[in-house]
Amino acid sequence: MRLTAFKKIANKSGCSYLNPYLRLVTGGKIIEKRKDSDRRIVVAIDNRTFIENGTFHIYPIAAFGRCCFIICPLCGEIHTHGNVNGYRVPHCYDFDLRKREYFIEEMQQVNTNR
Numbered sequence: 001m002r003l004t005a006f007k008k009i010a011n012k013s014g015c016s017y018l019n020p021y022l023r024l025v026t027g028g029k030i031i032e033k034r035k036d037s038d039r040r041i042v043v044a045i046d047n048r049t050f051i052e053n054g055t056f057h058i059y060p061i062a063a064f065g066r067c068c069f070i071i072c073p074l075c076g077e078i079h080t081h082g083n084v085n086g087y088r089v090p091h092c093y094d095f096d097l098r099k100r101e102y103f104i105e106e107m108q109q110v111n112t113n114r
């Protein structure tokens, strides 16, 4: 799912899980890359993602129930996973990208100071 879709769903549901994400954007932790023509978000980059021993380590951008949302370092879209840290197979559309597992870290407390 693209970020635009994620935001739409979050807004519609009225859930508060969009707020941590927006704080990460305003805090410069997440960079949204938009298309010039219609300002649609094409991909997003989570600056907190790091590589250790050749594996991407990712922090959730939001969590809801037993699910968490991450920005995929391989395709730049949002994927949902169970909200437990550990290795996962990416849910990218491109099946070749799914060969590379990543590690989801425990969700960080988002700093509310702006």
Ligand SMILES: [Zn+2]
Pocket: 072, 073, 074, 075, 076, 077, 079, 090, 091, 092, 093, 097
């Ligand atoms: Zn992906």
